[in-house]
Amino acid sequence: MKATLELINQMQADGVIAEYAIGGAVGATFYLSPAATVDLDLFVTLPGNSGLLISLSPIYEYLKSRGASEQDEYIVVQEWPVQFLTPGNALQKEAVNQAISTSVEGVPTRVISAEHLVAIALETGRAKDHTRILQFVEQGAIDRGKLKDVLERHGLSVKWSKFEQRFLKGPQ
């Protein structure tokens, strides 16, 4: 992954993307015990992008000219299948803006905060997202106060109450 992130950072330095942050299972691994995953989910913002139509073509062209190859919904960058996601709503934009700086083998990178990962998982709502939320809760990896703020800001408090009722307050 070191080489993958180096190329992504170079792409950012070359102005193809503005900001990026790791999400998904790899992002969750920053906070939790590692769990197998096949891909790297990257939320990216594009420079000067304000229109409704967002194209990932510049990213794909840049990476393909440097040896990456397309494979289904991924582009394989230095052996890691990467899925580029553009923030589709205010929650995801905030998640990228407030991502945490870290590094992998000395390569700087950014990871979405635990509270934003949980909020995005709650919003997405697939079974695997629910499982991930439970891992965050069970491993004590979230700040409940921060999570409450994020959920309130993005209209997810009711959904969270339902999730809590279903998965965290059910019959023991």
Place this chain on the structure above:
Amino acid sequence: MSKPKLQARLAALSFTEKVKILEKLRAREKAIAASGLRRAKRMKDDKTAARESNK
């Protein structure tokens, strides 16, 4: 070591160390997929399911 303790120990590793574990897990997944074991098992499961539904 209990599962919660092991989880806590793994969660406390640096991101670099965790990513190395992810890479090993991924290599193992790829090796299993390449070996055809999963496909063989799936075909066996499908045959079993078909037999059950024909009963």
